[in-house]
Amino acid sequence: MEILEAFDTTGSYRAAAELAGCSHHTVKAHVQARDRGRPVATPTRRERVTDAYMDKVIELVTRSGGRIRADKVHQRLVKLGYPGSERSTRRAVAEAKRTHEKAGRRVHRPWVAEPGLWLQYDYGDGPVVAGVKTVLFIAWLAFSRFRVVIPLRDKTLPSVFMALDRTFRLIGGIPTYVLTDNEKTVTTMHIAGVPVRNRDTVSFAKYYGATVLTCEPADPASKGGVERSVQIAKADLVPTATNLLHGYDSFAELEAACQAFMTEVNGKEHRVTKRRPIDLVDDERSVMHAVPGRAHTIAFGLSRKVPTNTPMVAFESGQYSVPHALMGSEVFVRVQGVADGEQIVIVAPGSDGFEEVARHGRARPGSPKINDRHFPTDATQKVPGVYAIRAKNQDEEEFLAIGHGAHEWLREAAAVGASRMRQKMTEAVALSRLHGGDVVDEALGTAAAYGRFATGDVASLLVNRVDAHARSADEESSLAQGTGGWQAMGNQRVSADGGEV
Structure with missing residues (x-):
């Protein structure tokens, strides 16, 4: 604007150039642009060597979907008599690709969503x-x-x-x-x-x-x-x-x-x-419809009822464990996968809809698939030969109250078929009242360990029990005179008159 103002004041290109501090050619270019109605100070596009071949460049870019390389375009243009350099070709191809991208660009209209749809x-x-x-x-x-x-x-x-x-x-x-x-x-x-x-x-x-x-x-x-x-x-x-x-x-x-x-x-x-x-x-x-109370079970599998006392379900000749909290409820079992990847999937309804509760490999008949996490921590496993000891009357309760040794004595004595077990248990209770439960419990444990189940064995072990606090004298603290006197025995000597010394 300063250049144009200087020219309007002086009416001379050179004078305006001296006032504006630029070349008179610049003043001339700005004045001519203004007179022709074009934007002032904008570069004008000059003719390029690729202008005559631009239609062919656009055709090749469009046919390739914007993927053709500039060097391949240059090779084809050279065959058509193109005299320009590969650099000029690259510029023309880049311009054609930008135009092609704009033409195929998707125009997105904002989506105004409605509630509940x-x-x-x-x-x-x-x-x-x-x-x-x-x-x-x-x-x-x-x-x-x-x-x-x-x-x-x-x-x-x-x-x-x-x-x-x-x-x-x-x-x-x-x-x-x-x-x-x-x-x-x-x-x-x-x-x-x-x-x-x-x-x-x-x-x-x-x-x-x-x-x-x-x-x-x-x-x-x-x-x-x-x-x-x-x-x-x-x-x-x-x-x-x-x-x-x-x-x-x-x-x-x-x-x-x-x-x-x-x-x-x-x-x-x-x-x-x-x-x-x-x-x-x-x-x-507020505009949605309600969720059905029961979920759709079309693809969840076959319905199975979990027993009230065992968290196991039967499916196709096999048994599979489920979380113990599902005992007495309905679950759905299905097969997923084939061959080695075959799995048994079990789902059950919950507060937030159906969810998967167990997944097992295929079980063989007679060999159930059990997950230990599906059972409570205090659940007992039934093992043949290991019996849970529970008192059935007051006499048994008093005997078992003696301690761990009483439990072991009962197991071992029953295993060998000891006779008169109830009388011996009553005697052990009487001895515990007389001597204390701890010492009798220790004697019962010793009897169980060494297989002494005869009448009076527990009392004998109590009589011969070595006190835990008893001390024995060693060689240094012993009151004995030593063994020197014993060494003289058998070493008699004869005196001059023929008597023994």
Whole structure:
């Protein structure tokens, strides 16, 4: 503006240049640009050696989908008589690729979600637990941004149904639409671009009153909200070098970590809505329909009743343990996998829907599969020959109250068939009252160890019992005169008159 003002004042290119402190050529260029109605101080495009061949460059880039290399374009242009350098060709190809990218770029229109309509779910690779890779099931409500993360051991149809049922119960309602990928559990094939639904999934959706939809194949942008939720969940739950998390010792520990993650992310203010998802989800529940009281069991397996006294279920000529808390309740058993990978999966209803409670290898008839964690810590294992000692009357109770030695005496005496055992037990009780329970208990233990079960053996052991506090004299503290006098015996000497000395 100073240049133009100087020229308007002087009317001379050189005079204006002296006032503005620049070249008179610069003054001339600015004045001519203004007179022609073009932007002032903007560079003008000069003719390039590639201009005559630009149509061919655009054709090659378009045919290759923007993948062709500049050196290959240059070789073809040279055959057409192109006189320019490869550097000029590279510039032309780069410009053509930018134009091609802009032409094919998708234009996203913001999606305004309504409450209670959309639930999206996807999967992420979970951590390795006990040498087995897990799967993270992540669900996301589009309106409230409420997230649900459930760890799974696999992505089979029953596991997905179980996770969806738990998701509905955690949310407290069922949305109108459920959007996901084209997994085999949802879409069996595509015909003319139309997805063919899995019949079990259709039955599941009808039961819960929801419509299952799938996004376009290889198009994660159509459900970008849950894709981002998968990234966040994996970053916080899967041990990596970026978060320095320790591994999980058990599947229950992973479930607890997922629950803590849900509590954290749903309780924080979302950057888009500026509200907490846990608060917005109430607005969604008001328009959702209720969750059925009983879960859909189409793919969970065969129903089995757990006995009231043994946490074991029978399935296909085998027996499998379940957590003892399920005694007397209903569970569902199914087979998963084939050959060496065949497993028996047991699921049961809980407060938040169905969940997997046990997983075993195939059991052979007569050889049950037992998980020790399924039994209480005080559960006794029945072993032949090991009998639980319990008093049935007052005499037995008084005898067993003597101590551990009395228990051992009873076991050993019964094992060898000792006679008059009840009379001997009564005598031991009388001796304990006379001499004290500790010494009699020790005598009974000694009798059991050495197999002395005759009448009077316990009393004899008491009489000959060596006091624990008795002391014996050693060579230094003994009152004996020594053994020197004994050495003279047999060494008689004869005197001069013939007598012994």
